[in-house]
Amino acid sequence: MEAARALLGKIVAHTDAHGTTAGRIVETEAYLGAGDLAAHSARGETPRTKVIFGPPGHAYVYLIYGMYDCLNIVVEPEGVAGCVLVRALEPTDGIDEMKRRRGIEKLEELANGPGKLTRAMGITLRHSGADLTRGPITVHPPEREAEFAIAVSRRIGITKSADLPLRFYMKGNRFVSRG
DNA sequence: TGCCTGATTGCCT
């Protein structure tokens, strides 16, 4: 939960054959282990959720509704389930490549949703379990810390434990998915 | 093996 707040403002970068795409995290949601029915890890460790129980700093990517990939960052120590869903990014690098992948020109719609940002950056299921300190996907602090206000709300798009205030976003930022 | 659910998006009315 603190980690979800701390990730706001961090830079996510992905490098592949098409170049590097990167963006600043402007919206996150925390998913806990025990007691959080909305979390994929709620039913215990399985082949898919294994990475959530692994060491922090790794990517957990899953497919939702058969068409969209969602990027999570594992934050709890090994053996404890806990991850943060990255819901929206403000594009900073590789913007032309993001526009090409998304097929649109509007900057604020390139990555203002969990399915959109993975598509814009070329992140798929294959990246699940990747070490975010080594790449090709990395997460690091911005070169210049920007001032921003953090707002909290209930989580979006889920049916279980939906009332918990575990969504964090930059107040007033136009790249946030809703709000 | 087969059914069903889902942390979404975008197209259609």
Place this chain on the structure above:
DNA sequence: GGCAATCAGGCAA
């Protein structure tokens, strides 16, 4: 504002 698209994983049989 409503709803279809589309598939991996979890669970029952």
